[in-house]
Amino acid sequence: MNLADVLKKRIDDLSSIGNDPTGGMTRLLYTDSWLQAQKYVEQQAKDFDLKTHFDEVGNLFGRVEGSELPAETIMSGSHIDTVVNGGNLDGQYGVIAAMTAIEYLLAEHGQPKRSLEFISMAEEEGSRFPTVFWGSKNFVGEADVDAVKDIADSEGAKFVDEMHRQGFDFKKEQTRRDDIKAFVEIHIEQGNVLENQKLQVGVVNNIAGQRRYNINLKGEANHAGTTPMSYRHDTVYAFSKICSEAIDRANEVGDPLVLTFGKVIPKPNTVNVVPGEVDFTMDCRHTDAEFLKKFTGELEERMTEIAKSMGIEITIDRWMDEAPVPMNTAIVETIEKKADEGNYKYRVMHSGAGHDSQVIAPHYPTAMIFVPSINGISHNPAEKTEFPDLLEGVKLLADTLYELAYK
Amino acid sequence: MNLADVLKKRIDDLSSIGNDPTGGMTRLLYTDSWLQAQKYVEQQAKDFDLKTHFDEVGNLFGRVEGSELPAETIMSGSHIDTVVNGGNLDGQYGVIAAMTAIEYLLAEHGQPKRSLEFISMAEEEGSRFPTVFWGSKNFVGEADVDAVKDIADSEGAKFVDEMHRQGFDFKKEQTRRDDIKAFVEIHIEQGNVLENQKLQVGVVNNIAGQRRYNINLKGEANHAGTTPMSYRHDTVYAFSKICSEAIDRANEVGDPLVLTFGKVIPKPNTVNVVPGEVDFTMDCRHTDAEFLKKFTGELEERMTEIAKSMGIEITIDRWMDEAPVPMNTAIVETIEKKADEGNYKYRVMHSGAGHDSQVIAPHYPTAMIFVPSINGISHNPAEKTEFPDLLEGVKLLADTLYELAYK
Numbered sequence: 001m002n003l004a005d006v007l008k009k010r011i012d013d014l015s016s017i018g019n020d021p022t023g024g025m026t027r028l029l030y031t032d033s034w035l036q037a038q039k040y041v042e043q044q045a046k047d048f049d050l051k052t053h054f055d056e057v058g059n060l061f062g063r064v065e066g067s068e069l070p071a072e073t074i075m076s077g078s079h080i081d082t083v084v085n086g087g088n089l090d091g092q093y094g095v096i097a098a099m100t101a102i103e104y105l106l107a108e109h110g111q112p113k114r115s116l117e118f119i120s121m122a123e124e125e126g127s128r129f130p131t132v133f134w135g136s137k138n139f140v141g142e143a144d145v146d147a148v149k150d151i152a153d154s155e156g157a158k159f160v161d162e163m164h165r166q167g168f169d170f171k172k173e174q175t176r177r178d179d180i181k182a183f184v185e186i187h188i189e190q191g192n193v194l195e196n197q198k199l200q201v202g203v204v205n206n207i208a209g210q211r212r213y214n215i216n217l218k219g220e221a222n223h224a225g226t227t228p229m230s231y232r233h234d235t236v237y238a239f240s241k242i243c244s245e246a247i248d249r250a251n252e253v254g255d256p257l258v259l260t261f262g263k264v265i266p267k268p269n270t271v272n273v274v275p276g277e278v279d280f281t282m283d284c285r286h287t288d289a290e291f292l293k294k295f296t297g298e299l300e301e302r303m304t305e306i307a308k309s310m311g312i313e314i315t316i317d318r319w320m321d322e323a324p325v326p327m328n329t330a331i332v333e334t335i336e337k338k339a340d341e342g343n344y345k346y347r348v349m350h351s352g353a354g355h356d357s358q359v360i361a362p363h364y365p366t367a368m369i370f371v372p373s374i375n376g377i378s379h380n381p382a383e384k385t386e387f388p389d390l391l392e393g394v395k396l397l398a399d400t401l402y403e404l405a406y407k
Numbered sequence: 408m409n410l411a412d413v414l415k416k417r418i419d420d421l422s423s424i425g426n427d428p429t430g431g432m433t434r435l436l437y438t439d440s441w442l443q444a445q446k447y448v449e450q451q452a453k454d455f456d457l458k459t460h461f462d463e464v465g466n467l468f469g470r471v472e473g474s475e476l477p478a479e480t481i482m483s484g485s486h487i488d489t490v491v492n493g494g495n496l497d498g499q500y501g502v503i504a505a506m507t508a509i510e511y512l513l514a515e516h517g518q519p520k521r522s523l524e525f526i527s528m529a530e531e532e533g534s535r536f537p538t539v540f541w542g543s544k545n546f547v548g549e550a551d552v553d554a555v556k557d558i559a560d561s562e563g564a565k566f567v568d569e570m571h572r573q574g575f576d577f578k579k580e581q582t583r584r585d586d587i588k589a590f591v592e593i594h595i596e597q598g599n600v601l602e603n604q605k606l607q608v609g610v611v612n613n614i615a616g617q618r619r620y621n622i623n624l625k626g627e628a629n630h631a632g633t634t635p636m637s638y639r640h641d642t643v644y645a646f647s648k649i650c651s652e653a654i655d656r657a658n659e660v661g662d663p664l665v666l667t668f669g670k671v672i673p674k675p676n677t678v679n680v681v682p683g684e685v686d687f688t689m690d691c692r693h694t695d696a697e698f699l700k701k702f703t704g705e706l707e708e709r710m711t712e713i714a715k716s717m718g719i720e721i722t723i724d725r726w727m728d729e730a731p732v733p734m735n736t737a738i739v740e741t742i743e744k745k746a747d748e749g750n751y752k753y754r755v756m757h758s759g760a761g762h763d764s765q766v767i768a769p770h771y772p773t774a775m776i777f778v779p780s781i782n783g784i785s786h787n788p789a790e791k792t793e794f795p796d797l798l799e800g801v802k803l804l805a806d807t808l809y810e811l812a813y814k
Binding site: 189190191192193196208210212222223224225226227228229230231234236237239240241242243244247250251254255256257258259260261262263264265266269270271272273274275281283285351352353354376378379 | 596597598599600603615617619629630631632633634635636637638641643644646647648649650651654657658661662663664665666667668669670671672673676677678679680681682688690692758759760761783785786
């Protein structure tokens with residue numbers, strides 16, 4: 001089997017399903033193009049004799065039984081959905097890679113000792129309905145059915161109706177399988193570390209924890225000409241002190257800490273009025289739960305001090321607090337070993353972005369492989385990885401699955 | 408004559424013309440309510456035998472000839488237009504005060520030695536059409552007719568058509584009178600200095616110069632999770648350093664310097680993206696032209712340095728550069744003398760806001776009187792001054808006009 005040709009054709013084929021005339025790919029959960037993509041993957045898997053099935057919610061599985069230990073499953077996969085105007089790698093590359101690696105192993109080495117299986121997860125992005133990880137959470141029996149019962153997309157289509165329309169339904173019970181012995185997800189990095197360091201692959205040992213905040217500053221709107229500096233309660237000035245000090249500190253700490261003030265909305269946002277109010281966001285990530293808590297705790301204290309010193313009211317809403325998820329050490333070591341043996345240019349690294357693997361890791365031994373993203377661009381039509389890097393990623397994934405399923 | 412009663416009635420009457428059902432007053436140039444207001448003022452002036460006339464563009468004048476030096480005119484006044492949803496003092500208080508002070512002087516002291524005249528200027532705010540100081544600029548022969556020939560309001564009504572509709576037209580030539588020996592404008596402070604210092608009036612010796620900027624920072628939008636701190640070109644961070652350093656400096660310098668970063672628009676303005684671009688404004692004012700130039704020059708240099716050090720492109724557009732306008736020393740001293748004699752609680756101060764007087768001062772000896780603004784609020788339905796303060800202002804204006812016209 002010509003691995004490069006098969007991989008290339010599958011990426012091209014799947015990229016044509018959900019191609020968005022306004023740019024890139026838009027393949028949202030329970031839309032027609034979403035089902036068409038799952039059906040394409042299913043047919044490809046059937047063509048090389050995998051046993052396929054959909055679960056109740058629309059996760060697709062393709063499996064070959066193990067010869068000696070069929071009740072032990074080695075699994076790989078990712079998600080089939082995309083963001084709006086996304087690229088053609090985020091998610092589907094991990095699905096294609098898993099399926100193609102299994103086909104390659106079957107062709108090269110015949111039936112595995114343990115069962116080999118891929119999963120094409122229904123949803124990860126949260127781009128259509130206000131819910132994320134719908135696929136992986138159902139897979140591990142953690143989905144909150146009540147939370148989605150009444151939600152709808154931006155055009156008013158109800159989640160439940162759309163799910164039924166495509167022939168799917170809620171799982172009767174949130175149960176999970178007990179045969180999964182290892183899960184390996186391959187994904188684009190969505191950052192530019194590998195590219196900058198001229199590496200082919202990353203071995204992911206941790207998915208960073210995140211804390212996200214909405215913060216409001218209330219001061220006093222005043223005339224920019226007639227209000228002396230000493231009479232002001234200028235919220236943009238307060239914001240600028242908070243942001244510049246905090247990022248100065250984050251720069252000192254450095255990797256793996258990242259800190260972003262992505263959104264700033266002053267009011268009234270006019271050249272000649274001292275801004276009486278500012279809403280802003282803070283996004284902080286680190287691989288160590290304790291450090292993340294301590295660092296953001298200090299930032300919260302310091303921003304409260306700054307606001308207070310200017311006679312400004314501050315409201316801090318920490319609306320996301322996700323703990324870091326360490327990957328399974330044994331699997332990380334297996335990937336590293338195969339990377340060494342295969343002379344891949346690689347590094348061990350953490351993921352700053354969220355992935356299905358963070359939902360799966362608490363249940364089954366899990367690790368990830370990254371391939372480089374050109375300019376770190378993702379969630380954008382310009383998302384790209386050089387084909388040789390995509391191919392090397394699939395090879396390392398196959399090598400790893402071989403180690404886990406054939407030995 | 409009961410000065411308080413007359414003043415109160417005129418404010419009430421005029422405030423009912425252009426009362427906006429959505430809040431406050433909206434009386435825009437060449438609208439029906441605008442003409443109605445000018446006609447009201449004209450009728451009031453006629454009722455105590457002033458000689459009234461409109462000039463070509465709609466400035467209204469009311470005059471009594473001097474007994475000994477009729478060719479020397481002492482003038483007072485302000486503008487009749489308001490902003491959208493403005494208050495009922497900005498502008499019209501200065502018109503009513505001038506007319507009422509003249510009526511009071513005639514009643515108390517008879518015909519003046521020099522001619523006394525008020526002006527109710529057609530427009531100052533620039534709230535309907537993209538032009539400001541249309542009234543005062545025509546009065547001093549400085550209006551740019553070509554600049555307004557093709558402009559229209561936000562609903563598409565053309566300036567020229569609206570002017571004609573109300574019976575007005577361009578001046579044949581931009582000439583100016585040579586009889587004006589003094590101009591005194593009374594206006595609300597629009598700041599909270601007088602209120603905070605528990606003063607009744609301010610004697611304005613300078614109208615601050617202003618420099619306004621649109622500044623653009625171009626860095627790189629990146630994933631907030633996957634982009635290490637050292638790889639970023641974060642424009643909100645750059646903005647925060649620029650703003651916090653600049654305002655720190657402005658705070659050290661203090662009065663009469665003011666510095667405002669009123670508008671900040673990051674792109675894409677999302678919690679989990681390092682902002683690749685920021686547009687922001689800077690508004691800086693001072694009463695000394697040289698200092699203003701030097702201070703903002705240093706800020707421009709420093710923000711360029713900061714951007715450069717972060718690998719960020721900066722574009723600095725200084726789109727407004729108005730020199731400070733000193734008031735006439737002799738008239739300032741006259742007002743101070745009358746304030747001392749009358750035991751007014753006052754201070755000499757500058758104006759941080761722009762006024763008709765800045766257009767008039769280069770042509771005729773000019774000064775201003777301020778009355779307190781409660782909480783410094785203006786351009787807002789909540790604009791207010793305690794009535795006793797409004798009355799004291801008119802009294803000091805009358806005392807000043809007496810000194811200038813009767814002695």
